[in-house]
Amino acid sequence: MTPLLKVENVSKYYGNRLGCRDVSFELYPGEVLGIVGESGSGKSTLLNCLAGHLEPDTGEVVFDTRANGPKDTVTMSEPERRMLSRTDWAFVHQNPRDGLRMSVSAGGNVGERLMAVGARHYGNIRSTAIDWLDKVEINEDRTDDRPSEFSGGMQQRLQIARNLVTGPRLIFMDEPTGGLDVSVQARLLDLLRGLVRELGLSAIVVTHDLAVVRLLADRLMVMKDGHVIETGLTDQVLDDPQHGYTQLLVSSVLQV
Amino acid sequence: MINIKNVSKNFTLHNQNSVEIPVMENANLTVKPGECVGLTGASGAGKSTLMRMVYGNYLTQAGRIMVGDLDIVTALPRQILELRRETLGYVSQFLRVVPRVPTLDVVSEPMLAVGVSRDAAHERARELLTKLRIPERLWQLSPLTFSGGEQQRVNIARGFAHEYPAMLLDEPTASLDVANRETVLSLIEDAKARGAAIIGIFHDEAARARVCDREIDVSTYTPKVV
Numbered sequence: 377m378t379p380l381l382k383v384e385n386v387s388k389y390y391g392n393r394l395g396c397r398d399v400s401f402e403l404y405p406g407e408v409l410g411i412v413g414e415s416g417s418g419k420s421t422l423l424n425c426l427a428g429h430l431e432p433d434t435g436e437v438v439f440d441t442r443a444n445g446p447k448d449t450v451t452m453s454e455p456e457r458r459m460l461s462r463t464d465w466a467f468v469h470q471n472p473r474d475g476l477r478m479s480v481s482a483g484g485n486v487g488e489r490l491m492a493v494g495a496r497h498y499g500n501i502r503s504t505a506i507d508w509l510d511k512v513e514i515n516e517d518r519t520d521d522r523p524s525e526f527s528g529g530m531q532q533r534l535q536i537a538r539n540l541v542t543g544p545r546l547i548f549m550d551e552p553t554g555g556l557d558v559s560v561q562a563r564l565l566d567l568l569r570g571l572v573r574e575l576g577l578s579a580i581v582v583t584h585d586l587a588v589v590r591l592l593a594d595r596l597m598v599m600k601d602g603h604v605i606e607t608g609l610t611d612q613v614l615d616d617p618q619h620g621y622t623q624l625l626v627s628s629v630l631q632v
Numbered sequence: 633m634i635n636i637k638n639v640s641k642n643f644t645l646h647n648q649n650s651v652e653i654p655v656m657e658n659a660n661l662t663v664k665p666g667e668c669v670g671l672t673g674a675s676g677a678g679k680s681t682l683m684r685m686v687y688g689n690y691l692t693q694a695g696r697i698m699v700g701d702l703d704i705v706t707a708l709p710r711q712i713l714e715l716r717r718e719t720l721g722y723v724s725q726f727l728r729v730v731p732r733v734p735t736l737d738v739v740s741e742p743m744l745a746v747g748v749s750r751d752a753a754h755e756r757a758r759e760l761l762t763k764l765r766i767p768e769r770l771w772q773l774s775p776l777t778f779s780g781g782e783q784q785r786v787n788i789a790r791g792f793a794h795e796y797p798a799m800l801l802d803e804p805t806a807s808l809d810v811a812n813r814e815t816v817l818s819l820i821e822d823a824k825a826r827g828a829a830i831i832g833i834f835h836d837e838a839a840r841a842r843v844c845d846r847e848i849d850v851s852t853y854t855p856k857v858v
Binding site for chain 1: 647688690691710713728744
C-alpha cells in the first residue's frame, strides 16, 4: 500500500529560532495521527508546513495525488498546491473564524468550497450544503443564518462541514476541540470518529489534550522543543511511555 | 495462534532517578486455536502486564510474541491496528468510550470497523445486550452513566461482538452476579468452540477451572529482586 502522506526530514526555522526539525513519518489511508506537545513545541509549525501554509526550509512532503501519484507538495507549483487544498485536503482551524467567512450564510460557506471545484448549479449546491449541515447536526432552518450568529460549537461543526463537502482524503486539524465546552467536545469527537470511519479519511490532529488523542488518534507523535521525541500506537505511548518527557506529560494529567 | 517466546520487559522511570524496574523475564507461552490458558499468580506478578504486551499496549524489550503471523514486538503500529481490528480482541476491566455515545453504537463499533453493515451490527449488538441482561431502555444511553457491573457487561458485549480468532480476557467475570457470570462463561465456551485462542485472567477459581484448559503461573517469570 502507498502511504497517503510521506514526510521526510522536514525542518523549519524562524530566523535563528527553531520551529521544528528533522520530522519524518508516513501516514496511510484511514489512519489518524495525533501530535501532542506543550505550546511552543513546534506542533502547529509542523502542521502548517504539511498543509502548505508554511514553506519548510528543508525536507519533502510527498502526497499521493489522485491523478499523478506521489508528488512533493513543497516543490509543486502554487496553483497545483492550491488545487490540492481545495479538493483532497481540508484544514480545520482551532478558531472557526479563521476557517469560515463570518459574513456569508452557513449554506454559502459550505457552497463556496463546492463552487471552487466547479459546481455551478444553485439547486444542487444548496441541497448538498443542507445535506452536510444535517451531517454535522446543524438544523436546516439555520442554512441562511450567518456563522457570526452561531455558538462556538456550531461554528466549529460548520467549519468541519465546509471542509468535508468536497470529499477530501486528508484532513489537518489544529486543536479542533480547543475552547469548546466538554459537552460539545464529546459530540464533536463522536462526529469526527464516525466521519473518519465512514469516509475512510486520514487525519492529522494537533492538540495538547491527551484525552482527545486517546479517543481520536490511532498513532501518536510527541514533540518537544521542535523535535519528535516519541512515536507509537496511541494507547501504547500513553500507557507505557518511554521518553522522560512523555512520562512527565502523561503523569501530569489531572484525574476527573 | 499465540506464541510467546523468551519475552522480557522492564519499566524505566526517567523522572524518578531513572529507576529500572524489571517486571518480566523469559516468559514462554503457547495457545492453540480453541484453547483457553489461564494466567495465575499473586497481584503484581505481571498477569495484566503480559496480556498488555500481547496486545501491543506495552512495549516488549526482548523476545518474540507471535499472534498469527505477526510478531507484536517488531510490528509497525498500523500492522498492530489491523491485527486488533480483525484478529485480536481484548476485554479489559475498564470501559473506555467517547462520552454520550449510545450503548448500542458502542457495542456495534468493532463490527462496523470490519465492514459489517449497520443493520447487521445493531442486530448482533441487541442480541448480546439481551443475553447479558442490559435492559432495553438503557440501549440508547451512554454506558458511562451505568453502574459498574453494567459497564463491565457492556464491555464484554463489545469484546465479543466481532468473532476474533484470538482473545485476551482480563477478569471478565469479576463483579458479576451468578446469572451474568454464567452467560459470560458460556460466551467464552462458544468462542472456544468456534476455534478462538484465549488467554484469560480469572480470580474466580471455579470459573477458571471451568473454561481454562491449562494454567500458567506468571510469578515464575517475575524477575527475582536482589
